[in-house]
Amino acid sequence: MTTANMRENEPSSKRVKPLSRVTSLASLISPVKAAPLKRIGQTLQRSISFRSDCRPWGRQIAPAITKRRDSKLWSETFDLGLGHMLSSTEIKRQEAIFELSQGEQDLIEDLKLAKKAYRDPMLKLSIMTEHELNQIFFTLDSLIPLHEDLLSRLREARKPDGSTDHVGHILVDWLPCLETYNSYCSNQVAAKALLDHKKQDHRVHDFLQRCLESPFSRKLDLWSFLDIPRSRLVKYPLLLREMLKHTSNDHPDRQHLDEAMNMIQSIVADINTQTGESECRYYKERLLYLESGQRDLLIDSSRILSCHGELKNNRGAKLHVFLFQDVLVVTRAITQNEQLCYQLHRQPIPVRDLEWEDLQDAEVRLGGSIRGAFSHSERIKNFFRVVFRSGGQLQTHCFQASDAFNKQQWLNCIRQAKEAVWSAECGAAQTACQDRARPQHDAQNHSDMLICCSRNISDYYQCCF
Known part of the structure; x- marks a missing residue:
């Protein structure tokens, strides 16, 4: 990456x-x-x-x-x-x-x-x-x-x-x-x-x-x-x-x-x-969907590809991961009609709902032992985890980067993507709050908005509406 x-x-x-x-x-x-x-x-x-x-040719050139x-x-x-x-x-x-x-x-x-x-x-x-x-x-x-x-x-x-x-x-x-x-x-x-x-x-x-x-x-x-x-x-x-x-x-x-x-x-x-x-x-254009349910409007509307690259899961399988501005997409690289394409692996993960964790080298507490998947401790470095919870469903991925620098770049990109989503939603909610508050209690509502902006986005919506 x-x-x-x-x-x-x-x-x-x-x-x-x-x-x-x-x-x-x-x-x-x-x-x-x-x-x-x-x-x-x-x-x-x-x-x-x-x-x-x-x-x-097996030629030797000086x-x-x-x-x-x-x-x-x-x-x-x-x-x-x-x-x-x-x-x-x-x-x-x-x-x-x-x-x-x-x-x-x-x-x-x-x-x-x-x-x-x-x-x-x-x-x-x-x-x-x-x-x-x-x-x-x-x-x-x-x-x-x-x-x-x-x-x-x-x-x-x-x-x-x-x-x-x-x-x-x-x-x-x-x-x-x-x-x-x-x-x-x-x-x-x-x-x-x-x-x-x-x-x-x-x-x-x-x-x-x-x-x-x-x-x-x-x-x-x-x-x-x-x-x-x-x-x-x-x-x-x-x-x-x-x-x-x-x-x-x-x-x-x-x-x-x-x-x-x-x-x-x-x-x-x-x-x-x-x-x-x-x-x-x-x-x-090169994403391949195994089922219609994998299609996501967040992918279709994306204009920015924040980062992408090859990562391995905790079983050593190679995956190609795309972080668009609003959604994380996990794929497997395949060749179709002599062209490299990317087949979706599980459901896309909205950035706003994505949770991530930086895992220490040789980390074993992952809801399953990574150590058991590898025979040598030197092979269990540079892991991080992303989690997506939706209703009763849980989607977890443990990704291994090629080195510590690569891992840090992924984490930085994910962090920045979440901050961008937060900023956009907070700004939209604040505008809506101002529109609702202005006709009635301008001063008091302005104070309320400043307070609720410091809370998480779900609390912010509840406070304003």
């Missing part, structure tokens, strides 16, 4: 474990938490798995020399003979501007590489159909001219000595172009699912493996390149924040940089929302 608290780094020359040491998907899945832009990238990146036992990308500082390009002495603050400002420009150049090179080294050869060799490639690469090509335009503007603004006086006005004029990222980011979940499915084809797997072992890839797989636009998008606020940090309030560029910061934050927030809704729709 992935979380929103993620630092985005654009792929460069990072080290990658040898093929034989790459961990399987099952051990890497962790809760997926908003914001979606970060969540999707993190989840998808961590779900990549190449299995050494499924390589179609280790290739990894092509590393050169990195340099702005100070290395500054011409002291043409320029003047700069303060340490101005040097840091110039470094931030240079990092923006250099990042655009790297991004353009990687997007072109994805097309030239992956998409075009797979199309030419009929490794995938044009329709499949269009689904996976989507609008990647259309992003290249956008960033070429920004890079060109930044270079034109650079003075002969290598310094740049103003970039704010350039960004204010250019940033609206990023709205085109909406469709690309919203398609990422479907693109990743199709790519993972196609990797089961030995021709696709072999081609991608050859690319991974080639110097041009810098040990990055195809998805790393496809995920670069999203990674770059969430980095713009960080770059602008760094520029603002080293731009004084009376600097001529300050006002435009402030405006650009507000713009990019709004753009990223909007794309976050639309990407999250797209992800939510994607998984709702």
Whole structure:
């Protein structure tokens, strides 16, 4: 399961474990938490798995020399003979501007590489159909001219000595172009699912493996390149924040940089929302109901998928759990018509009625012994329990996360989901109370409402009505 608290780094020359040491998907899945832009990238990146036992040919390839990308500082390009002495603050400002420009150049090179080294050869060799490639690469090509335009503007603004006086006005004029990222980011979940499915084809797997072992890839797989636009998008606020940090309030560029910061934050927030809704729709469409009674309006009305991921029950069976904004859904992952789907396991659990408990390692008092289900104490770690009581029915699930961090993310997501439901219901009830109280005893009822807001939601309703 992935979380929103993620630092985005654009792929460069990072080290990658040898093929034989790459961990399987099952051990890497962790809760997926908003914001979606970060969540999707993190989840998808961590779900990549190449299995050494499924390589179609037993060929041995000598280790290739990894092509590393050169990195340099702005100070290395500054011409002291043409320029003047700069303060340490101005040097840091110039470094931030240079990092923006250099990042655009790297991004353009990687997007072109994805097309030239992956998409075009797979199309030419009929490794995938044009329709499949269009689904996976989507609008990647259309992003290249956008960033070429920004890079060109930044270079034109650079003075002969290598310094740049103003970039704010350039960004204010250019940033609206990023709205085109909406469709690309919203398609990422479907693109990743199709790519993972196609990797089961030995021709696709072999081609991608050859690319991974080639110097041009810098040990990055195809998805790393496809995920670069999203990674770059969430980095713009960080770059602008760094520029603002080293731009004084009376600097001529300050006002435009402030405006650009507000713009990019709004753009990223909007794309976050639309990407999250797209992800939510994607998984709702892949839920399989064994019986009509499992269908729930809370699922149908959900627009937010707070988190999801693979968990094990106390018998070691793998389950895929979805926490939508108002309902928890426990499923089993199955393949139907060559597509990964999620078959509901028992009834959906409304978040407002869900109870949860953090279980200590080696916990045995669960209304049944977990210890008895495992032979070694080290295997009974990272459990938590959710309970749902409805009438005379009791539904209990004991879930095991892959590690302590994963477990904590699940608990945080559940806690936040319950708080959100509480807040929404409390707000609605308070509004209703105010509407009822206003015509009669305004002052007294206002006091009553403040008191009953501190009680639980059921008492609150009783107090108001």
